[in-house]
Amino acid sequence: MPILITAEELADRLAAGERTIVLDVRWSLAEPDGTDAYRAGHIPGAVYVDLDHELADHEVTGQGRHPLPSEAAFTRAMRRWGLRDGDTVVVMDDLGNQSSARAWWLLRHAGAADVRMLDGGLAAWRAGGHPLDIGDVVPDAGDATAHFGAMPVIDIDGAAAFPADGVLLDARAAPRYRGEVEPIDPRAGHIPGARSAPSGENLDDDGRFRSPEALREHFAGVGVTGGVPVAAYCGSGVTAAHEVAALAIAGFEAALYPGSWSQWSNDEGRPVAVGPEAG
Missing domain, CATH: 3.40.250.10 (Rhodanese-like domain)
Structure with missing residues (x-):
């Protein structure tokens, strides 16, 4: 499966009605909460992902600042995002995918086969003249289940x-x-x-x-x-x-x-x- 998708390819998929789950993972050390930026303008249909709380488990101690979530917690997150088993997922941010890659990796680790990063992120989408929506997107709950182990990990x-x-x-x-x-x-x-x-x-x-x-x-x-x-x-x-x-x-x-x-x-x-x- 490809690792990247261009803005034009994503726009074509969405226009054709091909089922595509878009996840907006805006986060940085300086601004860890990307909610306001997301609500001010995001790719149509994109669901906001809270990196600090959905891509990490802060109840775990001694494992660093962003311990991996449990399978159960990540399953709940995937279902909140509307993911079904077998979906094509596109993750993006406004930081050259340096935050959304965490979602790419976790989804691959959980067994999702087709997960792509939007190459160039939000800037590439805007540069292509593609539209933005405002506000929140709340999808119907999905049924995907995380099964960790697909990506190599060291302690x-x-x-x-x-x-x-x-x-x-x-x-x-x-x-x-x-x-x-x-x-x-x-x-x-x-x-x-x-x-x-x-x-x-x-x-x-x-x-x-x-x-x-x-x-x-x-x-x-x-x-x-x-x-x-x-x-x-x-x-x-x-x-x-x-x-x-x-x-x-x-x-x-x-x-x-x-x-x-x-x-x-x-x-x-x-x-x-x-x-x-x-x-």
Whole structure:
């Protein structure tokens, strides 16, 4: 199944009446609640997804800032969004898919086969002259059921051991990797052995994913080649999903470390590396 869909392809599907569930996952560290932006203008029929509460389980402790939801909780979320088993789902945001990739990854992990990211996000939709609706969309309840296990996952011990035999990528901005700044987590730096590959570098100047060829060249520069295991982390398992998606576009299967730096940095027994090298 394709990973991306263009604004024109999505518009054609909607115009033709092809059943397509569009999920609006606007979120950022600076503005985690995207409800107002969604209500002010969204793709017709798109359902708002609350990343903090529907794509994470904050009742779980010790697993980072955005622990994965349980199968039962994610099933409830999917049904609220109107998903049925076998649906085509398109996820989008206004951040180059750096937040909506979390929904893409979770839906794939839950067993949904056809999940695509709107390449270029809301900006591409607007640039194509396509319409926006306002207000909320409340769909009829769906009947989809989450069955986790379709996507590879590593835990904190797996992340610690990963660089010995594979490539562990840090998807955060380079200054955070180097330990120069840390705006939210208790310690600055990176997991020893991890290599810096900021998720923003997966995109072109228009906020679209770079071509598969360009992404392969990009990831080769940090040691990703065929046959070498790859995993990714970020601050809390959100933009790392974008890294996993970019690697998939480039032809590589990568594991996600959901706890990411927010879990690692809170464990005082875990070592921290700083500077531009893997350490």
